[in-house]
Amino acid sequence: MWRGLWTLAAQAARGPRRLCTRRSSGAPAPGSGATIFALSSGQGRCGIAVIRTSGPSSGHALRILTAARDLPPARHASLRLLSDPRSGEPLDRALVLWFPGPRSFTGEDCVEFHVHGGPAVVSGVLQALGSVPGLRPAEAGEFTRRAFANGKLNLTEVEGLADLIHAETEAQRRQALRQLDGELGHLCCGWAETLTKALAHVEAYIDFGEDDNLEEGVLEQADVEVRALEVALGAHLQDARRGQRLRSGAHVVVTGPPNAGKSSLGEGAGPSRKPVSIVSPEPGTTRDVLETPVDLAGFPVLLSDTAGLREGVGPVEQEGVRRARDRLEQADLILAMLDASDLASPSSCNFLATVVASVGAQSPSDSSQRLLLVLNKSDLLSRKGPGPRPDLPPHLLLSCLTGEGLDGLLEALRKELAAVCGDPSTGSPLLTRARHQHHLQGCLDALSHYKQSKDLALAAEALRVARGHLTQLTGGGGTEEILDIIFRDFCVGK
């Protein structure tokens, strides 16, 4: 019963556009036969990272990575040298644990790799696992779901499962959004578009080729496009350096109406104290999204300073506002900043009503996106005053000018970040990269079948599988999308 649900959860994680799509048309099913792997320990600075696998090929994967004939004794920690099965290059000396099923967390054969926590090591081991046949990166909540399917969790424990899946899919969705924002994302979307079109044309040729008059060369055109796609994908996979910069760490986005002092905060928060944004008393100074990797209370953080949210200004600033809203979607933690002395202004009220209220409206378990409301310029408030407004949600007072309240803010940030980073699924770009590679390779493999097939139904099936892989990364993928293209491009029907 779980396979279909896995697909569903996976689809949700795939992309922002359609949370629940129709069954994708032919992605290889993450069936219970597959073996999954994931980074199980939290993100952030850590000495040891734990990578887990679950499924029938776990033992095989362990033997391949340790280059050993035999498995280590069950449920005993053993020190092993892990090396990449493709190159034989050593990756790390690690503690490995072998849990044969059914006496394991998921009830299946499981392996734990306790490796050193550096991103290079973790990334290397994840990629090595991804190259073992039969292994693929886990989808959101998949370990837990397997445990449930195998009777390792009872019904009451499952009550949290929906929340968990929701939170994890949300986290993965944001992660996917971030990835798709970059170069690779543009590439993926372009590839998926090409492939969908090629598939639509092949499908049109199958469904209408003889009864209706499709233009000449529909199939040849699809062939050319698929071949070009194959070359592009192959080149991309060969050149690992072109893989995009990993935007590691929790994403903290500073937002608010113009001139609330967002950029001044960025200055104060970063321990480096190097100027990040231009700060001026003029509203609308910051127009682009400014990203700085900072170390906040020991957590790796990507701090984004964004344009103040307001309508009806010049086109450049409007673009800045649009980018700011996009970035808000991707944030793990939102620092919502308002001018304490200016709470009654329309822009402040509007901001409170839209951004703050909408994030606050979600129940805590509903989404793991968090928000801290900060009222800046507390120095401008009269000392005796009763405080800004009684109906405000919980907030912190701060003065970037005097530095008052900064410690309180840092403490609050530390708490929030601990919660965000404690969740291994949140912003684990290493795992995301492993997933990307897995699906791109799967897509490429399927495309090679397209070339080989003389039977057009088989060729179309290869394209369906290839597209399934790409839409795992970009979202979408329904049958209607194909039909839309067919009816847009061709005059068909009786």
Place this chain on the structure above:
Amino acid sequence: MFYFRGCGRWVAASFTKQQFPLARLSSDSAAPRTPHFDVIVIGGGHAGTEAATAAARCGSRTLLLTHRVDTIGQMSCNPSFGGIGKGHLMREVDALDGLCSRICDQSGVHYKVLNRRKGPAVWGLRAQIDRKLYKQNMQKEILNTPLLTVQEGAVEDLILTEPEPEHTGKCRVSGVVLVDGSTVYAESVILTTGTFLRGMIVIGLEMHPAGRLGDHPSIGLAQTLEKLGFVVGRLKTGTPPRIAKDSINFSILNKQTPDNPSVPFSFTNETVWIKPEDQLPCYLTHTNPRVDEIVLKNLHLNSHVKETTRGPRYCPSIESKVLRFPNRLHQVWLEPEGMDSDLIYPQGLSVTLPAELQEKMITCIRGLEKAKVIQPGYGVQYDYLDPRQITPSLETHLVQRLFFAGQINGTTGYEEAAAQGVIAGINASLRVSRKPPFVVSRTEGYIGVLIDDLTTLGTSEPYRMFTSRVEFRLSLRPDNADIRLTLRGYKDAGCVSQQRYERACWMKSSLEEGISVLKFIEFSSSKWKNLIPEVSISTSRSLPVRALDVLKYEEVDMDSLAKAVPEPLKKYTKCRELAERLKIEATYESVLFHQLQEIKGVQQDEALQLPKDIDYLTIRDVSLSHEVREKLHFSRPQTIGAASRIPGVTPAAIINLLRFVKTTQQRQAAMNESPKTDQCLRDADRLQERQL
């Protein structure tokens, strides 16, 4: 009641309206009893005929009510059956022992399999059909079906009674009221009214109410359905003009000849009724810029095209082709309407211009310069009921024991209608005998995809079958429809004859045996090269190659393989069909293995039934967003699988539903385990009541 049994035979003998016994019986008969049937089918089109015969095959005493007996089996639009996707549906209808495939094998005038070069999974069986023959053969079949009675009459209203408490629905249908006021009672009622619900015919700016040219629409029935609370939508379709055969200059046009040999539609036939050399050809011509000009200049005279009623995204009419794809030549197939018909059907020229302009337009076309229009093309606008209001067994959520099939559910095409008809007939009958419904899943057939798409997603344009709608296209092929459905139809529905069942069983076991033998035979690739020199086996490894893998090659078939390895393969070439099917199985073997796993996963989700009486809008135990609740409330999915296909129903909502289902199941299991305590409680209640 004995009077009606075998009535069909009696009617067959007497073919005129006055002699129909039933209408008189209900009014003149001294017996006070009003007639009572198991199943009433309203409508004698492609859905109605299949529904009525399927119900009768399942053992129900069935009444087919139609406006006119002489229009039973009428092909109101194109003179052809089948095609890509549609041919798949026909094979499945045939696998359930339906009529249309067998009748087409007796009535075709030009048989041709489309997509021959594209792989057997997407072959499209198709034939031009002689309208007159089809109607004759269909009426003969209908009037000779045991347990089936035919009566003329227009239905005006439904008889509704209190609902059965163990099922959902606000009332239950128990019969129909005819226009003359008489009533007929039944346990189940199937509506297959096609385009007759508030049907409106459009030619140019003229509109007049009609279900089909020359037939009255059903207005009272449409009002009844609306009053009951059914959500009604409006669709449009059209049909081309008919041209006099002798006014066409065929000599300058491209001729298309039929296949030789002809491939029959039905599993039970080895050949069709007519030899290839006796079949009629089709001809191909094209539109030209002058056609575009006439269409564009006269749009103001064309209310069908201007209307906002949703037509399909694909192009049904020449007007929409010209508007959406200007400056192109569009194909026009000139198709024969029958052996001795004087008419030609110009496929691709569906048009609703005023009649005189239609002729003007047609005479611009090559070969049709002197063409005479005998009957103008026209558009039809009609009501359909949002199909999300019916279950996968085609019973309505609102009214118990009321079933809808065919165009009333928003589909287009004879084959789509026939497919729904069979399913509705079977289920109406099963409902009477209180057996579980017969549902075909997406993983089992095109019928399943069709019905699942309709009932979970609805449709806003006339729904047509395409192979691209089918996820498991390589598994759901025309060649194996019998294995997929005949066995189930026999066991679960009882709609399949013993003979057909036995044939399918034999075929299934022969295929399985053949495949395992082919897997078992292994030689080195060099030995294969010696045995079958014409095939170059490409293998990088020195592993032995299975005969099944050799059979995958295009150049190899069972005959050449059996020549190379006579023992034990020779016996599999004796039955032509078996040999061909083994070849097809080999072609798709590698992919089918993966697809089978995926299918199993989907089937497991489908097996998780959602409680039928669940009220999504008020239920507290499940945490669902308002949006999801509304969607679930409207579509009422029967399984977790169906719920997951509704756009907007999130994975988290599915998990919540799943938990709810599991808890309910556990509670029920607990109840079943302690029936005694339950009984005690009930007894205690009763005792208390008495004391009060």
